[in-house]
Amino acid sequence: MKFNELLEKRRSVRKYQEASVSIEVIQEILNESTLAPNAGNEQPWKFIIVNNKAMLKKISDEGKKNILARIAANPNDYAKKYQSMLQNESFNVFYNAPCLVLILGFSHLKNLYVDCALAASYFMMGAASRGLGTCWVNFGTEIHDPKIRNELSIPDNCTIVAPIILGYPEKIPTAPKRKKAEVLKIII
Ligand SMILES: Cc1cc2nc3c(=O)[nH]c(=O)nc-3n(C[C@H](O)[C@H](O)[C@H](O)COP(=O)(O)O)c2cc1C
Numbered sequence: 001m002k003f004n005e006l007l008e009k010r011r012s013v014r015k016y017q018e019a020s021v022s023i024e025v026i027q028e029i030l031n032e033s034t035l036a037p038n039a040g041n042e043q044p045w046k047f048i049i050v051n052n053k054a055m056l057k058k059i060s061d062e063g064k065k066n067i068l069a070r071i072a073a074n075p076n077d078y079a080k081k082y083q084s085m086l087q088n089e090s091f092n093v094f095y096n097a098p099c100l101v102l103i104l105g106f107s108h109l110k111n112l113y114v115d116c117a118l119a120a121s122y123f124m125m126g127a128a129s130r131g132l133g134t135c136w137v138n139f140g141t142e143i144h145d146p147k148i149r150n151e152l153s154i155p156d157n158c159t160i161v162a163p164i165i166l167g168y169p170e171k172i173p174t175a176p177k178r179k180k181a182e183v184l185k186i187i188i
Helices: 003-009 023-033 053-073 078-087 112-129 146-151
Strands: 046-050 099-106 133-136 158-167
Touching (some): 003 112, 023 099, 023 112, 053 099, 053 146, 099 112, 112 133
Protein backbone atom coordinates (compact mmCIF):
# COMPACT_ATOMS: atom_id res chain seq x y z
CA MET A 1 0.00 0.00 0.00
CA LYS A 2 1.32 3.45 -0.87
CA PHE A 3 1.69 5.85 2.02
CA ASN A 4 -1.02 8.22 0.80
CA GLU A 5 -3.41 5.24 0.49
CA LEU A 6 -2.54 4.25 4.04
CA LEU A 7 -3.39 7.74 5.24
CA GLU A 8 -6.82 7.40 3.60
CA LYS A 9 -7.34 3.87 4.97
CA ARG A 10 -6.53 4.87 8.55
CA ARG A 11 -9.98 5.89 9.65
CA SER A 12 -11.79 5.80 12.97
CA VAL A 13 -13.77 2.59 12.70
CA ARG A 14 -16.88 2.17 14.84
CA LYS A 15 -18.30 -1.06 13.40
CA TYR A 16 -16.40 -4.30 13.78
CA GLN A 17 -16.70 -7.93 12.82
CA GLU A 18 -16.87 -10.50 15.63
CA ALA A 19 -13.47 -12.04 14.81
CA SER A 20 -10.73 -11.27 17.30
CA VAL A 21 -7.20 -10.21 16.39
CA SER A 22 -4.43 -12.62 17.32
CA ILE A 23 -2.05 -11.61 20.10
CA GLU A 24 0.88 -12.23 17.71
CA VAL A 25 -0.45 -9.64 15.25
CA ILE A 26 -1.10 -7.17 18.07
CA GLN A 27 2.45 -7.68 19.35
CA GLU A 28 3.83 -7.09 15.85
CA ILE A 29 1.93 -3.80 15.58
CA LEU A 30 3.06 -2.78 19.06
CA ASN A 31 6.69 -3.42 18.15
CA GLU A 32 6.25 -1.17 15.11
CA SER A 33 4.62 1.47 17.33
CA THR A 34 7.78 1.71 19.41
CA LEU A 35 9.58 3.04 16.32
CA ALA A 36 7.71 6.31 16.87
CA PRO A 37 9.76 9.40 17.63
CA ASN A 38 9.86 10.19 21.32
CA ALA A 39 11.63 12.72 23.52
CA GLY A 40 15.19 11.69 24.35
CA ASN A 41 14.41 8.17 23.14
CA GLU A 42 13.11 7.51 26.63
CA GLN A 43 10.21 5.43 25.29
CA PRO A 44 7.90 6.05 28.25
CA TRP A 45 5.04 4.02 26.82
CA LYS A 46 3.59 0.88 28.31
CA PHE A 47 0.85 -1.19 26.76
CA ILE A 48 -2.06 -3.23 28.08
CA ILE A 49 -3.94 -5.49 25.71
CA VAL A 50 -7.55 -6.34 26.53
CA ASN A 51 -8.72 -9.03 24.16
CA ASN A 52 -11.75 -10.05 26.18
CA LYS A 53 -15.29 -8.77 25.60
CA ALA A 54 -16.45 -9.16 29.21
CA MET A 55 -13.53 -7.04 30.42
CA LEU A 56 -14.16 -4.50 27.66
CA LYS A 57 -17.76 -4.13 28.85
CA LYS A 58 -16.56 -3.66 32.42
CA ILE A 59 -14.16 -0.88 31.35
CA SER A 60 -16.85 0.71 29.18
CA ASP A 61 -19.30 0.76 32.14
CA GLU A 62 -16.58 2.19 34.40
CA GLY A 63 -15.80 4.96 31.90
CA LYS A 64 -19.49 5.82 31.45
CA LYS A 65 -20.07 5.91 35.21
CA ASN A 66 -17.11 8.22 35.82
CA ILE A 67 -17.90 10.63 33.01
CA LEU A 68 -21.57 10.86 34.03
CA ALA A 69 -20.46 11.58 37.62
CA ARG A 70 -18.16 14.30 36.33
CA ILE A 71 -20.97 15.86 34.28
CA ALA A 72 -23.30 15.73 37.31
CA ALA A 73 -20.66 17.57 39.36
CA ASN A 74 -20.06 20.13 36.63
CA PRO A 75 -22.84 20.61 34.06
CA ASN A 76 -20.45 22.74 31.97
CA ASP A 77 -18.16 19.76 31.45
CA TYR A 78 -17.25 19.34 27.77
CA ALA A 79 -18.68 15.79 27.85
CA LYS A 80 -22.20 17.10 28.59
CA LYS A 81 -23.08 16.73 24.89
CA TYR A 82 -22.53 12.96 25.26
CA GLN A 83 -24.69 12.63 28.37
CA SER A 84 -27.75 10.95 26.85
CA MET A 85 -25.57 8.57 24.81
CA LEU A 86 -23.65 7.60 27.95
CA GLN A 87 -26.89 7.07 29.89
CA ASN A 88 -27.98 4.47 27.36
CA GLU A 89 -27.26 1.14 29.08
CA SER A 90 -26.70 -0.74 25.87
CA PHE A 91 -24.14 1.75 24.54
CA ASN A 92 -20.63 0.36 24.69
CA VAL A 93 -18.06 3.16 24.40
CA PHE A 94 -15.81 0.67 22.58
CA TYR A 95 -18.44 -0.05 19.90
CA ASN A 96 -18.26 -3.80 20.67
CA ALA A 97 -14.77 -4.00 19.18
CA PRO A 98 -13.02 -7.25 20.13
CA CYS A 99 -9.87 -5.61 21.44
CA LEU A 100 -8.64 -2.53 23.30
CA VAL A 101 -5.02 -1.46 23.63
CA LEU A 102 -4.22 1.03 26.37
CA ILE A 103 -1.12 3.15 25.90
CA LEU A 104 0.01 4.58 29.21
CA GLY A 105 2.97 5.64 31.28
CA PHE A 106 4.15 7.30 34.44
CA SER A 107 2.16 10.48 35.03
CA HIS A 108 5.08 12.68 36.11
CA LEU A 109 6.95 12.38 32.79
CA LYS A 110 7.00 15.68 30.96
CA ASN A 111 6.51 14.35 27.45
CA LEU A 112 4.24 11.42 28.28
CA TYR A 113 1.23 12.66 26.30
CA VAL A 114 3.17 13.57 23.19
CA ASP A 115 5.21 10.36 23.15
CA CYS A 116 2.24 8.08 23.79
CA ALA A 117 0.16 9.92 21.18
CA LEU A 118 2.91 9.37 18.63
CA ALA A 119 3.06 5.66 19.50
CA ALA A 120 -0.74 5.59 19.17
CA SER A 121 -0.49 7.16 15.75
CA TYR A 122 2.02 4.55 14.62
CA PHE A 123 -0.19 1.85 16.11
CA MET A 124 -3.21 3.04 14.12
CA MET A 125 -1.13 3.17 10.93
CA GLY A 126 0.35 -0.29 11.54
CA ALA A 127 -3.13 -1.67 12.08
CA ALA A 128 -4.49 0.05 8.95
CA SER A 129 -1.63 -1.38 6.87
CA ARG A 130 -2.93 -4.85 7.81
CA GLY A 131 -6.56 -4.06 6.94
CA LEU A 132 -7.45 -3.64 10.61
CA GLY A 133 -9.60 -0.86 12.03
CA THR A 134 -8.88 1.30 15.06
CA CYS A 135 -10.42 4.20 16.92
CA TRP A 136 -8.97 6.28 19.73
CA VAL A 137 -11.71 6.26 22.39
CA ASN A 138 -10.97 8.82 25.07
CA PHE A 139 -13.75 7.52 27.33
CA GLY A 140 -11.37 4.64 28.01
CA THR A 141 -9.02 6.92 29.93
CA GLU A 142 -11.51 7.13 32.80
CA ILE A 143 -10.65 3.96 34.68
CA HIS A 144 -10.58 4.95 38.36
CA ASP A 145 -11.85 1.89 40.23
CA PRO A 146 -8.78 0.44 42.02
CA LYS A 147 -10.12 -3.11 41.56
CA ILE A 148 -10.33 -2.70 37.78
CA ARG A 149 -6.97 -0.91 37.64
CA ASN A 150 -5.52 -3.82 39.57
CA GLU A 151 -7.13 -6.41 37.26
CA LEU A 152 -5.59 -4.56 34.32
CA SER A 153 -2.19 -4.29 36.07
CA ILE A 154 -2.12 -0.52 35.66
CA PRO A 155 0.85 0.52 37.77
CA ASP A 156 0.34 3.19 40.46
CA ASN A 157 1.03 6.74 39.29
CA CYS A 158 0.36 5.87 35.66
CA THR A 159 -1.92 7.79 33.31
CA ILE A 160 -3.75 6.23 30.41
CA VAL A 161 -3.08 8.45 27.40
CA ALA A 162 -4.44 6.53 24.44
CA PRO A 163 -7.16 3.87 24.58
CA ILE A 164 -7.26 2.42 21.07
CA ILE A 165 -9.82 -0.13 19.97
CA LEU A 166 -8.79 -2.65 17.34
CA GLY A 167 -10.52 -5.18 15.15
CA TYR A 168 -11.51 -6.25 11.67
CA PRO A 169 -13.73 -3.48 10.30
CA GLU A 170 -17.17 -4.14 8.87
CA LYS A 171 -16.15 -1.48 6.41
CA ILE A 172 -13.66 1.34 6.28
CA PRO A 173 -15.46 4.69 6.24
CA THR A 174 -14.41 7.47 3.93
CA ALA A 175 -12.42 10.26 5.51
CA PRO A 176 -14.51 12.92 7.23
CA LYS A 177 -13.98 16.30 5.56
CA ARG A 178 -10.89 18.19 6.59
CA LYS A 179 -10.28 21.91 6.63
CA LYS A 180 -7.58 23.14 4.32
CA ALA A 181 -4.24 23.30 6.12
CA GLU A 182 -4.08 26.75 7.67
CA VAL A 183 -0.67 28.12 6.78
CA LEU A 184 -0.23 31.33 8.73
CA LYS A 185 2.81 32.53 6.86
CA ILE A 186 5.31 31.45 4.26
CA ILE A 187 8.67 33.09 4.51
CA ILE A 188 10.91 32.69 1.52
C1 LIG B 1 -7.68 12.33 21.44
C2 LIG B 1 -8.79 11.67 20.67
C3 LIG B 1 -9.93 11.25 21.33
C4 LIG B 1 -10.97 10.61 20.64
N1 LIG B 1 -12.03 10.11 21.35
C5 LIG B 1 -13.02 9.49 20.67
C6 LIG B 1 -14.10 8.88 21.39
O1 LIG B 1 -14.17 8.91 22.62
N2 LIG B 1 -15.05 8.23 20.69
C7 LIG B 1 -15.00 8.14 19.32
O2 LIG B 1 -15.88 7.54 18.73
N3 LIG B 1 -13.98 8.69 18.60
C8 LIG B 1 -13.00 9.34 19.25
N4 LIG B 1 -11.92 9.86 18.55
C9 LIG B 1 -11.87 9.72 17.08
C10 LIG B 1 -12.21 11.05 16.39
O3 LIG B 1 -13.57 11.30 16.50
C11 LIG B 1 -11.75 10.94 14.90
O4 LIG B 1 -10.36 10.81 14.84
C12 LIG B 1 -12.20 12.16 14.08
O5 LIG B 1 -13.59 12.26 14.01
C13 LIG B 1 -11.64 12.14 12.66
O6 LIG B 1 -12.00 10.93 12.00
P1 LIG B 1 -10.87 9.96 11.40
O7 LIG B 1 -10.07 9.41 12.57
O8 LIG B 1 -11.57 8.89 10.66
O9 LIG B 1 -9.99 10.78 10.54
C14 LIG B 1 -10.87 10.46 19.22
C15 LIG B 1 -9.72 10.88 18.56
C16 LIG B 1 -8.68 11.47 19.26
C17 LIG B 1 -7.42 11.87 18.53
